[in-house]
Amino acid sequence: MQATAQAQPNIALVKYWGKRDQSRNLPAVPSLSITLDTLWTQTRVAFEPGLEADRFSLNGNAEPAHLARVSATLDRLRELAGCGHSAVVESVNNFPTNAGLASSASGFAALVTAGCAALGLEFGPGQRSRLARLASGSAARSIFGGFVEMPLDPHNDDLAMSLLEAAAWPLQVVVAVTSRAEKPTGSRAGMLQSAASADFYPAWVETTPRDFQQARAAVLGRDFSRLSEISEHSCLKMHAVMLSARPGLVYWNSATVDCLHRIRELRRRGNAVFFTVDAGPQIKAVCLPEHRDHTARALAEIPGVLEVISSGLGAGAQLLPAIP
Numbered sequence: 287m288q289a290t291a292q293a294q295p296n297i298a299l300v301k302y303w304g305k306r307d308q309s310r311n312l313p314a315v316p317s318l319s320i321t322l323d324t325l326w327t328q329t330r331v332a333f334e335p336g337l338e339a340d341r342f343s344l345n346g347n348a349e350p351a352h353l354a355r356v357s358a359t360l361d362r363l364r365e366l367a368g369c370g371h372s373a374v375v376e377s378v379n380n381f382p383t384n385a386g387l388a389s390s391a392s393g394f395a396a397l398v399t400a401g402c403a404a405l406g407l408e409f410g411p412g413q414r415s416r417l418a419r420l421a422s423g424s425a426a427r428s429i430f431g432g433f434v435e436m437p438l439d440p441h442n443d444d445l446a447m448s449l450l451e452a453a454a455w456p457l458q459v460v461v462a463v464t465s466r467a468e469k470p471t472g473s474r475a476g477m478l479q480s481a482a483s484a485d486f487y488p489a490w491v492e493t494t495p496r497d498f499q500q501a502r503a504a505v506l507g508r509d510f511s512r513l514s515e516i517s518e519h520s521c522l523k524m525h526a527v528m529l530s531a532r533p534g535l536v537y538w539n540s541a542t543v544d545c546l547h548r549i550r551e552l553r554r555r556g557n558a559v560f561f562t563v564d565a566g567p568q569i570k571a572v573c574l575p576e577h578r579d580h581t582a583r584a585l586a587e588i589p590g591v592l593e594v595i596s597s598g599l600g601a602g603a604q605l606l607p608a609i610p
């Protein structure tokens with residue numbers, strides 16, 4: 287009754303921000319992402335007869351703040367499997383947690399994948415994606431590798447699906463870490479605040495389906511400059527919504543802004559690179575492989591950049607023999 291799984295974070299190029307149904311955690315907008323390979327979460331789930339309550343640790347430390355969401359996910363799996371046992375969940379992240387690096391995406395994708403296997407639930411990626419979405423919208427996309435789309439499905443609960451394999455267009459991502467602190471407002475609270483109070487939110491919901499269709503076509507056509515234009519637009523539009531909430535949500539620091547300008551300058555000088563930023567201060571530069579090293583060096587020079595991590599595109603969530 288135990289299993290270990292690994293999942294990688296994904297970076298949205300058309301962002302998910304806002305929910306159309308909070309109780310089923312259904313997104314208000316379609317999204318499109320790339321799954322990374324260098325950053326990962328590894329999670330071991332062991333259901334133990336006689337254990338009084340679920341336990342959750344992250345990088346060796348008990349994490350009571352995250353336990354409720356972990357247990358709610360396990361409850362759905364226990365119900366499907368007809369199992370009443372509590373579980374010990376041990377997770378390890380090789381990157382900063384809750385700082386806008388999509389740790390909930392890789393975390394819940396790994397949890398669902400390991401939890402299903404531990405309970406003998408032989409679910410395919412579609413079913414696991416739906417279960418992961420209930421835990422965290424972006425986690426639905428980390429079940430798959432490469433380019434992943436999550437369209438809205440008005441007749442059913444949404445789930446993510448593969449759009450293009452990683453090997454078909456092996457882009458690179460350079461992550462500039464500008465803070466290791468936990469962000470003050472998590473994505474979930476931030477999106478609820480935006481939907482409730484941001485003047486720009488209705489325009490966001492109305493125009494994102496168009497961005498999604500255009501980004502999808504750019505990915506399928508391997509059109510980097512078109513994808514750059516749409517992705518930066520989706521990112522900046524999401525941050526405009528955040529800024530227009532009351533009180534306004536400012537996730538950036540000064541290094542974030544400096545990185546953003548530097549990436550545009552690199553592009554003006556002929557490098558195929560664009561930026562994206564999630565609900566945190568880290569910058570992700572997406573580029574063609576031949577421009578990765580130059581981009582990484584340029585971002586590492588910016589004051590306030592603590593670390594630069596390069597990653598290719600990776601696979602979806604997978605079972606592992608055990609945590610090494």
Ligand code: DP6
Pocket residue numbers: 297298300301302303311317388390391421422423424425473474564565
């Ligand atoms: C800014 O998936 O963390 O990273 O569904 O409430 O768990 P919940 O939200 P979450 O939100 C991710 C928001 C984002 C954009 C994105 O990944 O699409």
